[in-house]
Amino acid sequence: MCFVTDLTEGKTPLADRSPDELAAFLAAQKTAYDALQARGLKLDLTRGKPAPEQLDLSNALLTLPTSYKDADGVDVRNYGGLEGIREIREMFAELLWVEPSQIVAGGNASLVMMREVLTDLWLHGAVDGERPWGQEEKVTFICPVPGYDRHFTLLDWFGIDTVTVPMNADGPDMDEVERLAASDPSIKGIWIVPTYANPTGSVVTQEVAARLASMPTAAPDFKILWDNAYALHHLTQDEAKTADILGLCSAAGHPHRPIQFASTSKITFAGAGVAFLAASVENVGWYTKHLGAGAIGPDKVNQLRHVEFFGSADGVRQHMAKHRDILAPKFAAVLSVLEEKLGGLGVATWTDPTGGYFVSLDVVDGTAARVVQLAKDAGIALTPAGASFPGGNDPRDRNIRLAPSFPSLEAVRDTMEAVATCVLLAAAEHLSA
C-alpha cells in the first residue's frame, strides 16, 4: 500500500488559485453537482460486502457436503466438538501459519468470537490476568485510526474506553503504542487488522509486529486482538504475508498476548462461512472452556461443507485468485477516477491498497461530513463520515471509507465520479468560505 500524492501535472492546486479562479471553479462544481442530482442516481458504496458474482464462486457449497462424517468418522450432524472439526482446523492452521492445536473453528462470524472473547475477559479475566476486566476501575483499548467501526462499537458496548493512534502504511504508530501500553495499566489491549487493514489497506510489517509482540505493557494481561479478516484477500500478485504474531509473541515471552481472528466470510458466503480463532494452546483452552458454558458445538456440517469445497489449503488460495479477478478492476476504477478527477488539485489523498476491501479517502479537513451529505442528496450512499473512528468522531472530519466490492464495475465508476464531484464542490465551498 502507498499513500498516493497528488502531483498530477498540469493542474493547479485549489489552494494556489486566485479568488476569481476559485469562484469560477466553485461555480463549475455547482453546475456539475446540479447535473449529478438531476440524474437521480441510486448507488451504494457503504459496506464491504462481496458482490453477487463473488458469492457465485461458492455456489457449489449449496449442494455439499456429500458425506456427513468427517475424517475422524464423527457424525457432523450431531452435537459436540466445541473446537470444530479437525480437517478445517488443519486447513486454516496452514493458511494462518499456526498449529492445529492453536486454532478453533466456530460459527459463521468472527465478530461473534471477538464478542465472546471480550465477554470472557470481562466476566472471568485472561489466563494471564489478575481479575476479570469488569472488576477493573477502567479498561481502555488502543485503536489505530482510521479503523473498523464494528471494533469500536463492540468496545463501546462493554463500556471500554478508547485511545486512538495513527494507522500508518506499516501499521499503527508504534512509538505512540509503546508509550501508551507501558504507561497505563488500564490499557488492556489493541485492535489490529494486520493484513490490508480496514480501511487503509495498510499491512503491518514484521518490524511493527515484533514491536507489538515484545513491548513492555503496564497491564500483565494486555491483549492484541489481531483481526486477520483479509489475510488471503490479495488484489495484486504482490501477496502480503501476515506477520506471525503468535510466534513473535511467544518468542518475546508473551505467548498469551495475541488472539487472532479470521473467517471465510469474504471467501465463500459472507453470511454462511466459518470463523476461526487462533491463539496459544492455553488461550484456546481458556476460550473453549468458557464457550462450553453456553454452547455445545459449532455447525460442523457447514465446516465439512467447506472442507469438501476447498479440498485443501491450496484450494482456498486458488479460490481467492478468482475473487481477485473480480475485485481488482473495481479497485482500479476507484483509483483511476480519483486520479483523473482529484489528482493535482490538493483536495484529497487516498490509499492504493494491494488487498482487502477498502480505499481510504482523506478529503480537505472539515469537509468529509459535507461530502457524504452532498453525495446522499444526490442519491449516493457513502459510509458515514467519521465511521472509521471511535464514537464516529473523526477529529479532522476528513476521512471517508470507500467500499467498491459490492456494486457492479459500471456502478463503481458512476459512483466514484459522483463522489469526486462532491469532494470538489465541498473543497471549493470550504476554500471560498
Place this chain on the structure above:
Amino acid sequence: MCFVTDLTEGKTPLADRSPDELAAFLAAQKTAYDALQARGLKLDLTRGKPAPEQLDLSNALLTLPTSYKDADGVDVRNYGGLEGIREIREMFAELLWVEPSQIVAGGNASLVMMREVLTDLWLHGAVDGERPWGQEEKVTFICPVPGYDRHFTLLDWFGIDTVTVPMNADGPDMDEVERLAASDPSIKGIWIVPTYANPTGSVVTQEVAARLASMPTAAPDFKILWDNAYALHHLTQDEAKTADILGLCSAAGHPHRPIQFASTSKITFAGAGVAFLAASVENVGWYTKHLGAGAIGPDKVNQLRHVEFFGSADGVRQHMAKHRDILAPKFAAVLSVLEEKLGGLGVATWTDPTGGYFVSLDVVDGTAARVVQLAKDAGIALTPAGASFPGGNDPRDRNIRLAPSFPSLEAVRDTMEAVATCVLLAAAEHLSA
C-alpha cells in the same frame, strides 16, 4: 406424564422382607451383577442426542437450498438480517404460537441465545429493569429440580445463585415459586422447560403458566426463561400444547417477563439446526440491538435450507411424527424393563413421559451415586448422579436421568436391564446396611 407407582402384584417390597429374605436377595443381586460385569458391555445412556436414524430423516438438507434468495428476494448468502429470514420466522411463529414480530431466528444453538440474553441482562439490564444485573449485590434464579444441567452451568458461569423448587407433574411447585419471587428482589428469574421437561417429562399446565405469568415479583425485571426445547417432540398421539406464556404474561400486565427459546436441534440436525427466541416486540428489539453490537447476521443459508426442507409448519409436524416412530419404542423399552425388573419392590419410581428426550428415575434415597458407579464399573455410562441439580448436588442422592434416544433399541434394552440390576444391588446393599 405420570409418576408410576410400583404396585405390581406378586412381589414383596424389599423393605417388607425379613433379614434372611433380604440377605438372599442381596446375594442374588451380587451374582447378577457379577454376571453383568462379566459381559464386558460398553453402553452409553448419558446424553439426549438424536440417533443416526433420526438424523437420516433430514439428509435432504445436505443438498439444499436449491435457491439462494428468500421470498423477499434477499440474497441469503450475503451479510445482514439480524432477526433471521422472514419465512422461517413465520413458520416457527406458527408452531410456537407467537407473532412473526415476536420471533428471532438465529444460529445453530438456542443455548447460545440463552447465554446472549443473560449476557445482555448482566451487562445492560432488562427493558423493564433498573440497572444491569451485574451491578446488583446478588442475583438468584429459581431452578425447578430435577432440571437441565446446562441451565445450571450457565447460571454458575455468571455467578448467579440458585434456589431450587420441586418440579411436579404439572410444572414447578407454584406455592414455593410465588413465595420466593414475591419475597426477594434478588430473585430475578426462573428456568422453565414447559413441554416435556428435562428430565421429568412434566408439562406445565395452563394453570401453572397463568400463575407464573401473573404472580407478583419483588424484582420488576423478573424473567421467565422458557426453554421450549421439546415443544413439538411428542411420543404419543396425546400431543401437549405448550401454554402461551407470551400471551398470558401480556394479559397479566407483564409482557416483558417471558423469553422463549426453541430450536430445530432435535428436529433436523442436532449440531446444524436453527435456533429461535420469542418474546415481546420490545424484548425482541432489545435482544437484536445488543446482538447487533457483536454480530452481522445469522446463517441465512441454513435458514432457507430449513424453509425449503419443511415447506410449511405442517411439514415440521409431519416430520416430527417420523421421530416419534423411532423414539417411542425406545421409551417403551425403558419403561417395560423398569416395570418388569423394579416394579413392586419399592426401590424406585420413574416418569412415563408423553414427549421429550428423558425418563427420570428416582431410586432409593442415598443410592443414586452408587447405582451410577456400579453401572460404570459394568461398562454402562449413565448421566452422573445429581447432574439434574444445581452444582450437581442432589440432596437426596436419588435421581438418575435416563436418555434412551441415541442407542439402538436393542442397546436400550440391554442397558436398562443392566441399570435395573445396579438399582437392585444398590437398594439391597442400602437396606442391608
